[in-house]
Amino acid sequence: MADEDKSEKTEQPTERKLRQAREKGDVAKSQEIPGWFILAAGLGIIAVVSPGLSRGMAESLSLFFANAHQLSLQPGEAIDLATATAMRIGLVVGLAFLALIVAAILGNVVQQGLLFTPSKLEPKLSKLNPVDGVKRLFGPQGWMNFLKGIGKMALVSIAIGVVLWPKRDELAVLPMMELPAVLGLLRVDAMLLMLAALIVYSLIAAADFFFQRHEFIERNKMSRKEIRDELKDTEGDPMVRAKLRQIRQERAQRRMMAKVPEAAVVITNPTHYAVALEYEQGRTPAPICIAKGVDAVALRIRELAEEHGIPIVEDPPLARALHATADLDVPIPVDHYKAVAKVIGYVLSVAKGRARGRK
Secondary structure (H helix, E strand, O other): HHHHHHHHHOOOOHHHHHHHHHHHOOOOOOHHHHHHHHHHHHHHHHHOOHHHHHHHHHHHHHHHHOHHHHOOOOOOHHHHHHHHHHHHHHHHHHHHHHHHHHHHHHHHHHHHHHOOOOHHOOOOHHOOOHHHHHHHHHHHHHHHHHHHHHHHHHHHHHHHHHHHHHHHHHOOHHEEEEEEEHHHHHHHHHHHHHHHHHHHHHHHHHHHHHHHHHHHHHHOOOOOHHHHHHHHHHOOHHHHHHHHHHHHHHHHHHHHHHHHHHHHHHEEEEOOEEEEOOOOOOOOOOOOEEEEEEOOHHHHHHHHHHOOOEEEEEHHHHHHHHHHHHHOOEEOOOOHHHHHHHHHHHHHHHHHHEEEEEO
């Protein structure tokens, strides 16, 4: 059943699905990225801090060894000396350790941003089950992590070996060198080693990041049913949406029909199209389309026009053109001004003729 469910999840996850996964703490995260940042921070510390640090340590140790016979071994003085030395070393180590912590945090932030999921901190008895623990360690994922770790260590070791092998003769004479020279040489060699490891680790981190991203997408893929259900949750049932759309259209149509008695003329096809135009000299700068429709709607527009004595002019090309290009409650397109002006002019002339006839 699980295999069938997995085979059905063929669709890419939606934004809502990914957002819900993030809220649960499920994100595409590579553990190698923080490791890369820590390694880069270590290289930076050695490059920036170690010159002054190595000189200071060389001077201190030189004085210490040169004057070892003058050092007092009285309990109080020995403790003071040890405390001062420990504080000096602790300050340097503490700052370096703080920089590595910041680098590790930054390595996580650049991948997923700031993320806090209290649910991940909740104690779960299932995590204490030794059977489940053994399955995690010796299951497919556990073996994959084990082989990945072995491969990573092998590649980094090869890179370090490539750097160290040409320097094997230099390392052999270290015991015969002065302390400042030893510290300086170790600093350079350490930088070369970390740089080689960083280059290899960059490839490892990039590959693992894309792999974790792929696994994250695969893990959150959805079935077609899940996408339909999500669509119902976010946008409502399709039948309900269709009903609401129908209600809105009916209301808009009623508002449109209520304006037909205000029209100056209705231009028809004569049976399939009808467009009602409002125009009053001195009040409207151009004719305004206040109603339009086809078939049943066009018939209703013509009926309302006849009921209220609105002139109806049959002009099929103009009726079709206005229906296709004119928007409701705005002036008609400029391209139709001339044709509509002729129609309105004709209507006004007929109205004036009738007025003179009544007199």
